[in-house]
Amino acid sequence: MVSLDLSVVNVGLPRIGAGLGFGPVGLTWVIHAYALTFGGLLLLGGRAADRYGRKRVLLFGLGLFGLASLLGGLAQEPGQLVAARAAQGIGAAALAPAALALLTATFPSGRARVRAFGVWSATNAAGGALGVVVGGLLTQYAGWRWVMFVNVPMAACALLLARRGVARTEPAGRSGRPDVIGAVLATAGMTLLVFGVVRTGQYAWSSPVTLTTLALAVALLVAFVQVERATGREPLTRLGLFANRSVVGANVYNLLVGAAMTPSFYFVSLYLQEVLKKGPALTGVMFLPFTFALVAGSVLAVKLGYRLPPRTLLVAGGLLTAAGFAWFGLISADGSFTTDVLGPSIIAGVGFGLCLGPVVSTATAGVAPHESGAASGLLNSSRQIGASLGLAALGTAAHHRTGRAVTPGALDTGYALGLTLGAALLLAAVLIALTVLRRTGPPVGPERTADHGLVSAGD
Incomplete structure (x- = not known):
């Protein structure tokens, strides 16, 4: 649900703008409001899960997400929809790290951990890919409001399942004053x-507004590090966590992959609609091969994860995805779905699926149980920051290449550049995996039952 909401709105933006009277700049905040609160609050959400209980924070996030989706679907003016999207981001920042921390605590090692993270990653990534499909179908046949309403039944079902199926545990990290x-x-x-970052579409990277905002952000984060080093209270993120090479390497890898993948959905969607002149619904359907390939790659990662170390899968998956993106970079104005989209979608999808489970498992390996929420929040943060940076940077590069022209040929040139740069980011991620992550053997350990610590007695 969280992953789907990062992309489900994209296809419906033109009709959302027309339906509520958004201006060109205001319409971007339908995307930015969600990214802003989600990315900004993930660290806090992860620590809250450790301190106040993962099930409690998970239920809070699900409830807020569902309510915000309902209010967004009922919005009558732009400000109401933007506020609802911001509230969705707050809910997502609570539930995403809490859910991942529950999974980490339930499956600390062994074959079951490989399988659990494979399922988690396939579901997570498929949600993002299916968001384009669902968004296109709903926008064209049910109306744009249903890209918000679709979350309500999902949140309600997840709430019921979590209340019954997730055991309530004592908070693991409530050892001092926060x-x-x-x-x-x-x-x-x-x-x-x-x-x-998200406002670079309105203010250039070199503008005083952008430079001042980013400088202030860096100053605040530096101050945060200094406070965490000196505080006698329970820190938001213990700095010793960054001494773990697995945590650092996996998060940098995750940031680079997010910076490449998120713009790819954007560029391919625009290529299909603006260059090949496909409708929203058909564009969504054309993303299905990528989704199926991604799930297949995730299943393959589980099979190979019993025999190969995570680093090997991260390298193989990154290289395969980079090859798919390089093929995407060859799109042409007179191309077709079969030659320009289908082939690279399958290759990139399998590669992306191969690396998703291992990066999550690596980022939480060796982390103390009372810090699993913080590690999960950090991993989600790196992905969201990477997505925002990638979309802004690659989008700007594509726009500069296109210039003021709006012809299919000019647009195609810009999108091709963005996708090629995505391939370069994936190669950088592979380099990080090779140089930062340690060589380890394949996961071993006793088989663990799926209900260990997760399913409450009697359920």
Whole structure:
């Protein structure tokens, strides 16, 4: 649900703008409001899950997400929809790290961990890919409001399942008074960082507005680090966590992959609609091969994960995805779905699926149980920051290549550049995996039952 909401709105933006009277700049905030609160509050959400209980924070996030989706679907003016999207981001920032922390605590090692993270990653990534499909179909046949309403039944079902199926455990990290100052500095710094990046479509990277915003964000984050080093209270994120090479390497890898993948959905969607002149619904359907390939790659990662170390899968998956993106970079104005989209979609989808489970498992390996929420929030933050940075940077590069022209040929040139740059980011991620992550053997350990610590007695 969280992943789907990052992309489900994109296809419906033109009709949302027409339906509520958005201006060109205001319409971008339908996307930015969600990214801003989600990316800015993830660290806080992860620590809250550790301190106050993962099930409690998960239920809170699900309830808020569902309610915000309902209100967004009922919006009558632009400000109401933007506020609803911001509230969705707050709910997502609570439930995403809480859910991942529950999974980490339930499957700390062994074959079951490989399988659990494979299922998690396939579901997570398929949600993002299916968002384009669902968004196109709903926008064309049911109306744009249903890209918001679709979350309501999903949130309700997830709430019921979580209440019954997730065991209530004592908070793992409530050992002292919380570091309020550090939490404020980190949240403000992360929020400003995302805010500065997402507004580069309106203010150039070199503009005083952007430079001032990003400089202030960096200053706040530096202050946060200094406070965390000196505080005697329970820190928002213990700095010793960054001494773990697995945590650092996996998060940098995740940031680069997010910076490449999120713009790719944007560019391919625009290529199909603006260059090949496909409708919203057909554009969504044309993303299905990528989704199926991604799920197949995730299943393959589970099979190979019993025999190969995670680093090997990260390298193989990154290289395969980069090859698919390089093929995407060859799109042409007179191309077709079969030659320009289908082939690279399958290759990139399988590659992306191969690396998703291992990166989540690596980022939480060796982390103390009381810090699993913080590690999960950090991983989600790196992906969201990467997505925002990638969309802003690659989108700007594509726009500069296109210039003021709106012909299919000019647009195609810009989109091709953006996709080629995505391939370069994926190669950088592979380099990080090779140089930062340690060589380890394949996961081993006793088989664990799926109900260990997760399913409550009697359910």
